Amino acid sequence: MTELERQQDRAPVPGGWEYASAPESRELVTLRERYGLFVGGEWLEPKETYSTIDPSSEEPLAEIGQATEQEVGLAVDAARDAFENGWSALPGSERAKYLFRVARLLQERSREFAVLESLNGGKPIRESRDVDLPLAAAHFFYYAGWADKLEYAFPNRKPKPLGVAGQIIPWNFPLLMLAWKIAPALAAGNTVVLKPAETTPLSALLFCDVLRQAELPAGVVNIVTGDGRAGAALVKADVDKVAFTGSTEVGKAIQRELAGTGKKLTLELGGKAANVIFDDAALDQAVEGIVNGIYFNQGHVCCAGSRLLVQESIYEPVIAKLKRRLATLRVGDPLDKNTDVGAINSRQQLEKIQELVASGEAEGAEIYQPPCRLPEKGYWFVPTVFTNVAQSYRIAHEEIFGPVLSVLTFRTPDEAVEKANNTPYGLSAGVWTEKGSRILSMAQRLRAGVIWANTYNRFDPASPFGGYKESGFGREGGRHGLEPYLKFE
């Protein structure tokens, strides 16, 4: 029995006022037994299929198409055809109308989408309802606004669309990442072939229904599903641009594949963000921010604050507060409105987390997990904190992508900067202090694409997002997010 299993076995969960379960209705979503590929506005019957599941119960939800190279080619042809015969010639104000329509439809159908997102991805309904859906709609609204103003976004540069964009998105925020990809691409006048993640295709497939309701011309958006093979086929296909969000490993492979082809590329990859807490921070709120930084969406967040850097003078109270707060996190049924931490997205991801946590224990870090009752079926991991972590441990520099926090200490701002920047990644960072001047100086010195001050994991469509070094290149969101989808004369 490993230390971890002993911890998970350890029962008594604090009793007393037990909240009765408060599940959101699953009936809000009607699933088909089988989904095809959405190509040229029609459902294409796939040659091969696989089964997508609910990670909280391991129950199959639907049969999904595994797109072949030839089927991906059909989707790219459909997108090319739509680009050349209509979409690229459409005035920006007309493209905007479609995007506004999509945004409104997402708002109208947000409960349905939220339930589906939690069902297929394992994330708590509170998050899909309050974060994923509002932000996805906001992205479409935001880029709808730019569609007829591209000349103003890039004055004197004559922006033109690229053509067909091949987009590959991850499983952590399926619909939100779809919005991040599709909204700017369409606003800029491109057409799209998008491949959702293998484990979370359902919200993208339901989104096809939104596209039909919005009467988007056929072929402007095509959805192909499947595992990495479908993604690889899309990268190789006749697309003008590839946008990828996912692991650094796959990102590197894509970059190698595209070298010398002239296709444009943006990559949004991994991270190992430092959350830096100074001794003058508002402690209770900082602890809340740490929790939100790493346990939000089970830690399946590329910009998660997975390394906590605490000033040594407040180490003890911060750890005490953090442990107490961890004990109040409610882990369980993703559809329960009171759940704070849901299910791990897949068995593969769970095994990766378990492997890294075991390495942390083996290397000598001290593990803490609150008493926690986990459901018997499904993929679960108890929110975990590691203390006594050295920079050299794997858990301090490898991305875990799970609800696991590594705590390190620092003595001075210089040391904090040095430790925070000592990583191959550079996607995000957090600074907690009541001193405004320190926020500004830290923001200048931390090498990360996004720096949050006295908050964490806060997103807005108007704010560009993207990384340094192995976290990728190119920006999504804001005016910057249009540029990768445009060429300039």
Next chain:
Amino acid sequence: MAQAPALPTGFELPLEPRLPRIGSVDQVALEERAATLAKRSIKREAKVFALELAVRMTDLTTLEGADTPGKVAALASKAIRPDPSDPNVPSVAAVCVYPNLVPPAVERVRGSGVKVASVATAFPSGQSPLETKLEEVRWVVEHGADEVDMVIDRGAFLAGRYAKVYDEIVRVKEASGEAHLKVILETGELGTYDNVRRASLLAMAAGADFIKTSTGKLPSAATLPVALVMLEAIRDVYEETGRAVGFKPAGGIRNAKQAVQHLVLVHETLGEDWLTPDRYRFGASSLLNDILMQLRKEKTGRYQSPDYFTID
């Protein structure tokens, strides 16, 4: 006059590397956390548990210029038996009245277990000489009040004269004797959450048994973020000194849903140990009937007309 230290007892700068004692509060993050907790969905048996607890925690209050012995007697009867048609509904914790109404209240609740709380110290403004305030406190205690709800001198607090505020609380605590002391901060007049935290720590250091948000005389009273700041201050004091101070939100809590939200806040901030009338009270008047109505709905599955609940 008792000499107040520069920083209140128990809150001097530590020699060991520890928590910065007074610290600060981040408004945005605080309000976000309070809003998240307010979204907890409390249903069925969990709701009944909360509603019955809320009844037992209520300080049924009347603080009007028009209060009479008759009005207070009626209120006291309601406090003892909130729902005459359902003997399972427990009594409330206390009735809370003006000093002059303490004798009739004491008379009426005798033997019932319901306590009498009296506001004092020139409620609600606190703008009177200290001796007058102490005299008032001694008077209500002599006449049988079990609990004293004092107001702090916000004028002194906002002028930065923390020692004066501290000193007054110490003196009132002495004058209260055996009676429990609740210290009203009147957070609506303090302006910032930093001030709310500071005043909370000051009151606890000076000997408050409970800290209470408001007089109920201002439009801005027991909001969830204010409650959260105060609960976190109570938690810090408990963690560092082992002393458990109670909390009383008062003012603006008019329906059962708000009461349940407040209970979620204390449950997830301080834990089960604070889910008792010894450590938690609601200061309210119209709240009680809404809770009774919700309780009956949970038991019968139907809402009943307000006419089936007594107005006292």
